[in-house]
Amino acid sequence: MKKSLLAILLFMLFFLAACGGNEQENDDNTEESNTEDTSEFSPVTVEGENGEVTISEKPERIIAPYMEDALVALGVKPVAQWFLGGSPQEYLQDELADVDTIEWNMPLEQTLSYEPDLLILSALDNMEGQLSDYENIATTYVFKPEDLADVRKQVTIVGKLLGKEQEAEDRIDQYEEKIASAKEALSDTVGEETVAVLWAIGDQYFMFEQDRHTGEVIYGELGLKPSPLTVELGEAEETWNPISLEKIAELETDHLFLLGEEDAAGIQTLQNSEVYKSLPVVQNEQVYRITDASNWTNRGIVAFEKTVDDILEAFGE
Incomplete structure (x- = not known):
């Protein structure tokens, strides 16, 4: 799939990493987060760049732009995935090919259309809205830069947010063995x-x-x-x-x-x-x-x- 080279270059240079595209409406074929297990969810509070964030109920509809790697690692599908310059993140498409795309800067109206109950953001820089705008849409967690820079912490934190702490532990162990x-x-x-x-x-x-x-x-x-x-x-x-x-x-x-x-x-x-x-x-x-x-x-x-x-x-x- 061809990419818009200029757009991708600009993103790589200026978007914090260490860091809709198709404007289609959410329809009956859009898959919800892959959180089908029926295990009891215990409320959890996680410290983020935006302070303490409490998750009271099991998230079912998640958007985590440019953080889909951690979701895929835990076997979770978002309701929409990050999109820039002609395509989403190619290396994740075996798992996310059927997931709608949302523009990289999270337009508020488009974000709202997916009715998310959890937003996981790598940063607020370059996003269309302010923190309060996203918090009015759904519970919002913003990664601390030092946690974002550590792939193990990425998975650990997302695991806590989703009530998948043991899965996160197991996934990190699998990674350690591979390395x-x-x-x-x-x-x-x-x-x-x-x-x-x-x-x-x-x-x-x-x-x-x-x-x-x-x-x-x-x-x-x-x-x-x-x-x-x-x-x-x-x-x-x-x-x-x-x-x-x-x-x-x-x-x-x-x-x-x-x-x-x-x-x-x-x-x-x-x-x-x-x-x-x-x-x-x-x-x-x-x-x-x-x-x-x-x-x-x-x-x-x-x-x-x-x-x-x-x-x-x-x-x-």
Whole structure:
């Protein structure tokens, strides 16, 4: 599915992450949250960026724009999913393909049309309404930035909000096991060889810092060694600045993950560039193409797991 590259780029640069589209009316075919179990729900109070939020009854109709990763991890479907630039988050569509979309900035009238009983927001920046507007529609929880930045806390908190604390615990244990197994396999396969991640979007290039999106799982949790240029970039800043083709010419790495759609202008430029083709990593055929960057450019347990799978596949594990 084609994306509006400009819209996605603007969102990645300015929307807080660490971070309707189709304006269709909610109809009889719209699935409600997948909260069909009949277990008793105990009221819970959770501290968010907007203070203490109390959930008195089991949420049934949930909207959590750009937080659907945590919902999917717990087997829950929202009544509408985040949407920007032509598509929702691609890597979640096996589970959410039949879920309506809602514009990324949560228009109030559109939000109200889905009659939600719980809104889970990653932040209020760039939303159409104010906190009070959303609270007038439904119980609203806003993530603290430090909790949003931790994929385990994402799942833990959403689990508390939905009365799925044990499921959240189990899901995190499953994630830990996957990371431990992958780390061991890659330690034998890759060892101390260096890894870099480059994303071509439109005609621009963005290099993942060690803590940018899935850089956290690649370098932090899997323990893969960053390239010198990756180290030089330092910590990720809120604004993600592109790097030049001249800077890419300085890239010294044993392995390169190159993200970008097949017809992206930047990919075509690289493939025709003598500078790029002369890089040792290219000449050694250690470049791994990823055409769907959606899970690589997100921060969530499902995104991290799918990225781990991509890496294992690239290295023949």
